[in-house]
Structure formats: C-alpha cells, structure tokens
Amino acid sequence: MTTHLTAPSLVALFLLVTLWNQTSADHSEVKLSNSGICHDSSSRSYNRTKNFTPFQSLEDCLDAGGRLPKGQVIERKSSSSALNEYRREHFGSGWADTDSDCQNSRHEALIAQSTGQVTFKDHRECIIRTGRWISMYSGKLIHDATVIDIDHVVPLKWAWDHGANEWTRERRIEFANDPVNLLAVEASLNRQKGAKGPGEWQPPTNQCQYLSRFRRIAIKYDLAPNLVPPC
Known part of the structure; x- marks a missing residue:
C-alpha cells in the first residue's frame, strides 16, 4: 500500500x-x-x-x-602531540587587564585609537560603547564599538607557527596584548583575514602601512620578518 x-x-x-x-x-x-x-x-x-x-x-x-x-576552562587535549598545536589559551584567556583598572587591552586600544570622545556602557567606565575610529584596513569611519574587532596585526596563530611556540607563556600574553600589535578595524575584515600572514592577505587599503607595521612587529619579536613581502 x-x-x-x-x-x-x-x-x-x-x-x-x-x-x-x-x-x-x-x-x-x-x-x-x-x-x-x-x-x-x-x-x-x-x-x-x-x-x-x-x-x-x-x-x-x-x-x-x-x-x-x-569557573569554565577550555578542555585540553591529552595527547603529547597536542602540546605543539596552536590554541588561543597559549596566549592567555582573552584580553588581559594588566593594570587592573577594569579596562582590558581591547577597550584600552579602543580608547587610544579613537579620534573623538568615547562613551562607556555604564558608570564604571570599563566597556566602550561609542567613539570615532577610522579603520586602517578600509578608511571607513566607525562609531559603534560593537562592530569593531581588535585585530592582531601579526595573528596569534601565525606568530605561534613562526616562533612563539618556543616562548614562555608570559611573553605570549605580553605579545597578545601589546598595543603596537592591536588595531581597531571592522569585524568583517578582521574575520576575513583570520590567521593569514601578509603573503596571503592584505587589507583593501593602506597595504604599505600594513606591511610596514607587520614587519616592525615581526622584527621586535623575532618572528620571521624576512617572510613579510616588500611594499
């Protein structure tokens, strides 16, 4: 049937x-x-x-x-080979508040790079709500902090693959929160970039400025600066 x-x-x-x-x-x-x-x-x-x-x-x-x-931790892999694999936690659990002022390095970067007065989410002044940012990657003007990512110019995974895997945890945390390596840009371009190095990805605008900054950071941390293409 x-x-x-x-x-x-x-x-x-x-x-x-x-x-x-x-x-x-x-x-x-x-x-x-x-x-x-x-x-x-x-x-x-x-x-x-x-x-x-x-x-x-x-x-x-x-x-x-x-x-x-x-109370939550990232589950660790048990195999010994996993010790050499990149994980975000190798560079700390997110953005650090190194001076204990309630503003972590993301929000301190937003304050430092805003070309206008910033406003905060509440009276504690820990979280940035608005400001005036000009993205180096596109030249666009952005006012809403929620659509901004703080990009690691030298991506953490790229750094791991080019020498940071041999650093101490303290040095990796320092690198992940170094203001020289942080840029306020639109989230869409930061996620398009991902962990790509300068040979695989460059921003739509200001490529020479981007490459110069990438090279300067790579030299500072001895991360294969010879792999950064010339401008």
Missing part, C-alpha cells in the same frame, strides 16, 4: 525539519554576551543569553575580546 502525505502533513514535516535545523545551528554557535562573556552550548547561561554576537568557535570569541564564564 502506498501512503500519500496530505498537504497539511507536508507543511508540518517541513516546519519540524526547519525547527530541528535551526535548533542545531543555534547550539553550534558561540554567543558573546553584552557583558563580554563567551558562552558555548556547555554554558549554563547559553539558552538565557538572548542579546549576543555570534561566533563559530570559542577561540574566535576569545580572539574578539570575550572571556570565559567564571
């Missing part, structure tokens, strides 16, 4: 599949909350976090300036 689905049954099946796919997708993304905390699906606050910026991985969220929920 052949069973034929009625139109209402087909509609119900379609809605069920759509809902299942949406639920699966929602739980695969990492949520950066307005308070700057990265919640993956294992976080107790994951489902309660409604206002957030989505990321594909926990490391991407930490790279963008987020921090782990209190």
